[in-house]
Amino acid sequence: MTDLAESGQLITHTELALATRNRGMPLEGMRHDVTPVGLHYLLVHFDIPALDPGGWRLRIGGNVERELELGLDDIRSRPAETITVTMECAGNGRARLEPRPISQPWLNEAIGTARWTGTPLGGILAEAGLGEDTVELIFTGADHGIEGGEELDYARSLTVDEALRPSVLLAYEMNGRPLEPQHGFPLRLLVPGWYGMTSVKWLTRIEAVTEPFEGYHQAVAYHFQTDDEEPGEPVSRMRPRALMIPPGFPDFPERTRHLDRGAVTVRGRAWSGRAPIERVEVSCDGVWRDATLTEPIGEWAWRGWSWEWDATPGPHVLACRATDASGDRQPLVQPWNLQGMSNNLVQEVGVLVR
Numbered sequence: 521m522t523d524l525a526e527s528g529q530l531i532t533h534t535e536l537a538l539a540t541r542n543r544g545m546p547l548e549g550m551r552h553d554v555t556p557v558g559l560h561y562l563l564v565h566f567d568i569p570a571l572d573p574g575g576w577r578l579r580i581g582g583n584v585e586r587e588l589e590l591g592l593d594d595i596r597s598r599p600a601e602t603i604t605v606t607m608e609c610a611g612n613g614r615a616r617l618e619p620r621p622i623s624q625p626w627l628n629e630a631i632g633t634a635r636w637t638g639t640p641l642g643g644i645l646a647e648a649g650l651g652e653d654t655v656e657l658i659f660t661g662a663d664h665g666i667e668g669g670e671e672l673d674y675a676r677s678l679t680v681d682e683a684l685r686p687s688v689l690l691a692y693e694m695n696g697r698p699l700e701p702q703h704g705f706p707l708r709l710l711v712p713g714w715y716g717m718t719s720v721k722w723l724t725r726i727e728a729v730t731e732p733f734e735g736y737h738q739a740v741a742y743h744f745q746t747d748d749e750e751p752g753e754p755v756s757r758m759r760p761r762a763l764m765i766p767p768g769f770p771d772f773p774e775r776t777r778h779l780d781r782g783a784v785t786v787r788g789r790a791w792s793g794r795a796p797i798e799r800v801e802v803s804c805d806g807v808w809r810d811a812t813l814t815e816p817i818g819e820w821a822w823r824g825w826s827w828e829w830d831a832t833p834g835p836h837v838l839a840c841r842a843t844d845a846s847g848d849r850q851p852l853v854q855p856w857n858l859q860g861m862s863n864n865l866v867q868e869v870g871v872l873v874r
């Protein structure tokens with residue numbers, strides 16, 4: 521199902537067309553604790569649906585005691601919570617794999633952090649009353665297309681335990697304003713800690729089911745496969761990653777970095793969806809040293825870090841890597857997988873000091 525670029529093949533037209541629709545966050549955007557909406561990364565598989573907020577309804581059904589049909593005002597009248605969440609696409613890092621899986625060709629920039637406001641999903645599910653033998657909830661979006669040879673709506677599921685985590689929201693605001701069309705207006709699911717595919721946009725239906733969901737975006741896509749024959753393990757929470765704001769100034773169009781010799785503070789962010797960030801290291805030309813972490817801004821948000829560098833003239837390669845409290849650390853050599861999932865190989869930035 522996933523096509524691979526031949527070794528050394530330049531970017532294909534398919535990838536270019538995806539890349540011009542779906543933007544990454546320019547890495548200097550990491551200077552903001554909370555990413556301005558227009559800088560947050562974007563990933564839309566099909567077309568952005570045009571939903572009329574007046575006519576839109578969220579239907580909750582399947583294995584429940586009471587079917588619900590809620591309008592936006594109904595959902596806004598429920599208890600509201602706001603949480604700061606770092607979201608990352610599971611395909612981040614895909615374009616650095618060799619051979620390259622042909623899909624959205626992210627290098628490192630499929631990230632963003634927003635203040636999301638919504639009502640906890642658990643409250644709405646309690647109103648509907650889940651049948652005791654419910655194993656999963658299926659979340660369906662209003663967008664429709666063909667993927668993996670099937671015609672379908674975008675849909676993902678969560679186990680009951682994951683769905684009932686208090687931080688899982690039905691979100692209608694991003695950074696204090698109604699969701700923009702491209703980020704899921706009028707309502708999206710928000711699952712902190714998981715890669716972005718879990719946070720279904722343009723939500724129209726939640727269905728309680730007694731068997732695991734076998735839909736394409738759940739059972740086929742988002743798996744660590746090494747070939748088409750094996751199903752592979754499902755992708756879930758974000759692996760640790762640190763990124764730096766490339767120091768100095770770029771040239772155009774190559775974006776090589778240039779800076780003056782002397783003291784430089786290198787800054788960046790680090791996150792993991794599995795455990796808190798415990799350590800960030802930075803290397804200059806292969807020698808690793810600890811960076812200083814800043815105060816956390818939220819349980820589900822990235823953590824800032826900085827590192828003091830005495831830049832000496834000449835070309836250098838800077839790199840950074842994160843370790844989380846579970847002991848998981850970013851790799852220096854990337855394992856390969858067919859769908860290009862979760863490639864958290866360390867970021868390297870070449871700089872020319874004058």
Ligand SMILES: Nc1nc2c(c(=O)[nH]1)N[C@H]1C(S)=C(S)[C@@H](COP(=O)(O)O)O[C@H]1N2
Nearest residue numbers: 561562563564565609661674716717720721
């Ligand atoms: N309905 C729907 N939800 C979706 C998607 C989609 O294409 N359709 N893309 C998913 C993927 S792969 C990601 S990474 C995130 C991106 O969210 P953002 O565009 O708000 O950053 O949305 C997820 N939710």
Ligand SMILES: [Mo]
Nearest residue numbers: 563609610717
């Ligand atoms: Mo994604």
